[in-house]
Amino acid sequence: MPSVNPPRGMRDILPAEKSRRERVLTVIRDRYRAHGFDEIETPVMEEYARLHAGIGGDNEKLAFNVMKRGLDAEAIRAAADSPASLTDLGLRYDLTVPLARYYASHRAELPTVFRAIQIAPVWRAERPQKGRYRQFMQCDIDIIGDASSRAEAELIVASLDTLDALELTGASVRINDRRALIWMLESFGFSETERPGVLITIDKLDKVGADGVVAELRSREATAPAVDAFEIFLNREHAVDGGGFGDQQIRGMLPPGAPDEIVDHLVSLGAAVASARPGADVPLVFDPFLVRGMGYYTGTIFELAHPSVTYSLGGGGRYDGMIGRFLGQEVPAVGFSIGFERIVDLVDSQDSTDALAVVIVHDRDVPTAELLAAKSALVADGVRVRLEQRTKNLKGLLERAASDGYRQFATLQAGQAPDTLDLKPLS
Numbered sequence: 001m002p003s004v005n006p007p008r009g010m011r012d013i014l015p016a017e018k019s020r021r022e023r024v025l026t027v028i029r030d031r032y033r034a035h036g037f038d039e040i041e042t043p044v045m046e047e048y049a050r051l052h053a054g055i056g057g058d059n060e061k062l063a064f065n066v067m068k069r070g071l072d073a074e075a076i077r078a079a080a081d082s083p084a085s086l087t088d089l090g091l092r093y094d095l096t097v098p099l100a101r102y103y104a105s106h107r108a109e110l111p112t113v114f115r116a117i118q119i120a121p122v123w124r125a126e127r128p129q130k131g132r133y134r135q136f137m138q139c140d141i142d143i144i145g146d147a148s149s150r151a152e153a154e155l156i157v158a159s160l161d162t163l164d165a166l167e168l169t170g171a172s173v174r175i176n177d178r179r180a181l182i183w184m185l186e187s188f189g190f191s192e193t194e195r196p197g198v199l200i201t202i203d204k205l206d207k208v209g210a211d212g213v214v215a216e217l218r219s220r221e222a223t224a225p226a227v228d229a230f231e232i233f234l235n236r237e238h239a240v241d242g243g244g245f246g247d248q249q250i251r252g253m254l255p256p257g258a259p260d261e262i263v264d265h266l267v268s269l270g271a272a273v274a275s276a277r278p279g280a281d282v283p284l285v286f287d288p289f290l291v292r293g294m295g296y297y298t299g300t301i302f303e304l305a306h307p308s309v310t311y312s313l314g315g316g317g318r319y320d321g322m323i324g325r326f327l328g329q330e331v332p333a334v335g336f337s338i339g340f341e342r343i344v345d346l347v348d349s350q351d352s353t354d355a356l357a358v359v360i361v362h363d364r365d366v367p368t369a370e371l372l373a374a375k376s377a378l379v380a381d382g383v384r385v386r387l388e389q390r391t392k393n394l395k396g397l398l399e400r401a402a403s404d405g406y407r408q409f410a411t412l413q414a415g416q417a418p419d420t421l422d423l424k425p426l427s
Contacts, residue, residue: 009126009134015404021137024166024344025119028139031165032117035158037141039117042098044091051090055322056097057295062124064091091123095140096296096319096335103144103333104326113145115154119340133341140316142335144323149265152300152318153272155336159304159314160283162338166347171313172283174303175245175269176290178317180254180262184288187255188233189226196295198222203291210234245270245284253288269300296322300334308346314338357384358423359401359409364389366414374418402426 006012013021029039045066052060065087079085092098095118103114118140126132141158143151156173163171181202185195201216208216214234217227233255247267251258266286274282285305292301292315301317316336323331358378362371375385386406391397398409410421 007134009128009132011133011135019405020347021344024340024347025137025139027165028162028338028340029117029119031162032139032141032158035115035141035154035161037115037117037158039119040099040102041120042092042095042102042118044121044123045089046092046098046101048084048087048090050101051093051097052084053325055100055296055325056093057293059093059124062126063093064123064125066090093124094122095120095138095337096142096322099140099142099144099335100319100322100333101326103323103331107327111145113143113151116140116142116144118142137340139338139340140335142333144331144333146334147320147332149269149300150272151332151334152269152302153276155316155334156269156273156284156302157276159336159338160277163304163306163313163343166343168306168308168313168343168346171304171306172285174285174287174290174305174312175266175300176287176302177262177266177300178297179299180258180288181291183259183262184255185226187257188229189223190230191223194220194222199291200293202289203293205289245274245282245286250286253286265300292317302336304336304338306346309342311342312339313342313346356382357386357406357408359386359388359398359406359426360412360421361388361390361394361397361409362412363414366412370414370416371412374412374416374421377418378421398426 033039048065051063054060056063065084066089067086068088071086076086099116099118103110118138120138121135122138123135126134128134141155143154160171160173163169181199182195185198190198197220198217201213201220204216205213210231214227214231217230218224245267247263250263250266254263270282270284273284277283290301290303292303296319297317298320299318301315303312303315306313314337316334318332318334320330320332323333360371360374360378371387375387378385384406386401386404388397388401390411401409407426408423409426410423412421
């Protein structure tokens with residue numbers, strides 16, 4: 001007999017959990033829309049060549065590919081040395097690559113500065129573990145067509161506002177700039193060819209510490225004087241005051257001589273976010289070692305942090321070069337993604353029930369016509385209604401209904417008029 005379990009790394013969602021997830025999604029969607037973003041939808045599949053065009057980073061290795069239709073055994077044997085030739089489509093592994101394709105296709109129909117919402121599932125062939133799934137929901141907002149720091153500021157403010165609306169107050173955003181990272185590596189003396197590998201190692205700083213990063217760089221045989229300079233800088237970092245998000249604080253956390261263009265961009269971003277949240281501390285933290293693994297980031301990068309957990313709740317950055325791969329000309333773009341699967345576990349499950357939700361408990365002999373008449377009368381008044389035949393364990397039936405979001409119940413007997421139902425609270 002085949003297994004009745006869902007595919008490994010995927011889940012069935014029971015009614016109570018589905019209700020809670022939809023409530024959280026409604027809040028996210030409403031806050032995004034309040035900030036002027038418009039929701040779009042793209043297909044769950046994209047062309048194989050697009051998903052493997054070198055713009056998706058390591059996620060390209062995790063893509064689920066779809067075999068071409070109609071292949072016979074001979075064609076499959078002929079492609080044994082080239083599995084990619086067996087596929088022409090793949091499930092999307094994120095929402096950014098489809099958005100870039102979408103904008104390139106519909107640019108003439110969209111505003112000059114386009115603010116997009118995408119809330120949809122994506123698929124990655126991850127190794128399943130706690131909190132990591134092969135199918136999961138992403139909640140993205142992106143701004144295309146604005147190269148200024150205003151775009152990043154809008155995304156950050158909208159994302160922080162969304163967490164506030166979910167009562168996850170106290171969030172902050174770690175910020176860096178890929179241009180600052182590259183400049184920093186140049187200033188230490190790392191060659192252009194070794195920088196991608198150096199960034200991969202620096203990205204492990206939170207896990208292995210400064211000594212672990214330096215040791216790995218030496219084991220990779222990175223340029224020795226550059227590693228020495230980087231080690232000195234790492235040790236110096238402990239004495240730097242990282243408070244605030246002004247020019248002095250940012251320059252103090254970078255090697256001397258940081259480019260004005262990069263620092264000014266970050267400072268203006270901080271000022272814009274501060275103006276949108278008067279009376280509160282600026283929830284921005286400059287982190288010169290924030291890397292984010294996606295190779296398509298070209299400028300500002302950020303991650304969403306919350307004091308209740310040690311992991312990030314989302315992130316994003318500027319990817320000005322991606323859309324140009326489809327259009328043949330550069331188009332500025334920046335996006336922010338909330339980690340829905342992580343956030344939904346933190347949201348208080350209270351108030352997840354419907355304000356007007358009633359269970360009608362009836363005896364076996366009540367005619368179907370009378371049941372539907374009573375149900376329809378309540379539905380017409382905006383009430384959510386479930387019909388349940390009375391069981392011996394009435395308490396268990398009502399407890400299950402309460403767990404599914406129902407707040408009231410009524411009993412219905414044969415011949416009883418719908419307007420005589422006596423609604424009682426479930427708890």
